[in-house]
Amino acid sequence: MAIDEFAPWEDPEAKPIIQFKNVTKRFGDFVAIDDLTVDIYEKEFFALLGPSGCGKTTMMRMLAGFETPTEGTILLSGKDIAPVPPNKRAVNMMFQSYALFPHLSIWDNIAFGLRRDNLPKNDVKDRVEEMLRLTRMEKFARRKPHQVSGGQRQRVALARSLAKAPKLLLLDEPLGALDKKLRQDTQFELMDIQEKTGTTFVIVTHDQEEAMTVASRIAVMDNGKIIQVSTPDAIYETPNSTYVADFIGEVNIIEGKATSVGEKLSMAWAEGQPEIVGTPTTEFEKGQSVHFAIRPEKVSISAEKPETANAVQGKILDIAYLGNISTYHVELPGGQIIKAQAANNRRLSRRSFTWEDNVWLGWTDTAGVLLGR
Amino acid sequence: MRRFSWFNATSLTLGFAFLYLPMVILVIYSFNKSKLVTVWAGFSTKWYGELLNNDAFLDAAWVTIKVAVLSSTFATVLGTMAALVLIRSGRFFGRTLFSGMIYAPLVMPEVITGLSLLLLFIGIGLDRGVITIVLAHTTFAMCYVSVVVSSRLVSFDQSLEEAALDLGCSPFQAFRLVTLPIIAPAVISGWLLAFTLSLDDLVIASFTAGPSATTLPMKIWSSVRLGVSPEINALSTLMIGIVAIGVISASLISKRSAIQQQRDERAAERSDD
16 A cells, blocks of 8 residues: 555545535525535545436536525635635636637637736746647647537646636536547546646546546435545445445345344345345344345356355346456346356356356355445 | 429519519619609619719718617617526516517507607607607617527527636626627627618608608608609619628628538547547
8 A cells, every 4th residue: 555645534634625514505495405514625536426416516516606505604725615706716617518618719718717817928828838738739729619529629628727727626527528438538637637737626427437437535426415425445345325335336235134243244135045144334233124235246156156155046047248247147046136247267158157057156254235224 | 303393483483573573673763764764765874873962862861871870789789688688597577577578569560669659759858850760769679689689699508608707707708708709690680680670660760750850761752752763763772782782791601601610620520539
């Protein structure tokens, strides 16, 4: 593990750059943001992740100044920003539609914000050229936005929002309009630029892969509330609820009742099936209903009964071949379907399992998580 | 391609004949040597010359242009403001009433608009002249402008203005530097529409003009009542010419810019990396 690992949220001394304190936003009867409290630290790449309508865009628009909270306060570097209009905030935003000014050249688009600050001409020129270099758009400076491609427009929008060197950059679904290949390249470019400039980025996205790739921390949102804030690996490995587990990646969720609690927890879940043994991270009571969540890649598939703490037998119902890996849908006698993933490290013709085969599934007692809700 | 058919040819001929035959006759007779409008006596341009010496017509033309420029400018400012409020402000108390009232003059009979304006001007004791015609034309032209501008504003991406605010513009700067340049084509065509409406309005101008100010349509109308003179044909031909040049050049410009844009977009796709 690196010594200077970037984790200001674990440092009690660190001062957050943004603090949401019990923020509620209502549009008429509709509650978009519900009593939300969260801290975001300097130089973070913070992702707001959730389905559409979960309030993530409203949060971002409140940071930019286009909406004001109904209740609660938002602090930027310790100061309440509610009375500050958007044009006076050290916050810039990259819009989902890019919102490039169609009547101005790319050069003038990037210079637009700098000129509003009445900077000397030469400073504007230097800064614009720096931004063009950063986003590799030097060749296109004299073109109008409709004269460049979608990916280039996205880079111009980024350059324009970074030009004023904001304390905080907001990115609203910045890569939504790009195709998959270009999106992946751009994600790494974004991370690179974020590191180079040291700006705090807050990104809104509904694409969990994108959030996992770029973010230092992810806030998973639902119905105006943040369900969990954590690093990508913690969100993936130790989700705090079935909602988060289900939202991020693929997961098997088995519902049951705790029969014995302690260092290890046993869960009865179906008649005639062995109890599932797991390692609880929170307190459970005997008899309480428990959800056991396990990722498909942590379930092994074999012809013989495995040595692992948990082993169940079933029949292969379906195989999804994805090239590098295959996902096996295995039906257990009770009707429960469990997904197991295996790397295809042998050629397809030599694959050991096929449809209707009886197989054993196994996982260790630490592979899954036990969730109360 | 469709084949030629007698039915199509006939409809086309009839259609164009209805539209343009009267104008063609007017243009032809403007070059008539004879003073009698309906008797052809050879080619001549003398009526154009006489027109230039007719001070009454020139005065009326000058009044008309003044009125048209002033009223279309005022109408454009007011109409654009009304369109902005209607499209941008979302729902506010009385919005439906407000939008209904803006569009009402479009369907209001001109006689009624003219008469009510006349009563108003008499009521407040405003001397009738150029000012009253300008006010009257502004009133009815601004609803046309607001229709044209609001149809453009509907498709205007609101985030452009938000981006301007975000980059440090005051709301007024955002309008001046971003919104206005983008909606400029609609504002200009609104102005042109208001200008044309003012140019050929007879009814409202007749109600609101005083003895000191006569517009060209009023002048033409009153002199026709004394008998059509070839001078009027010459004047009308000039007006047709000016309007035709304006319409043709406007459509050429917009066509060329559309072609340019297409070319640019194709170039952009090729340069994609």
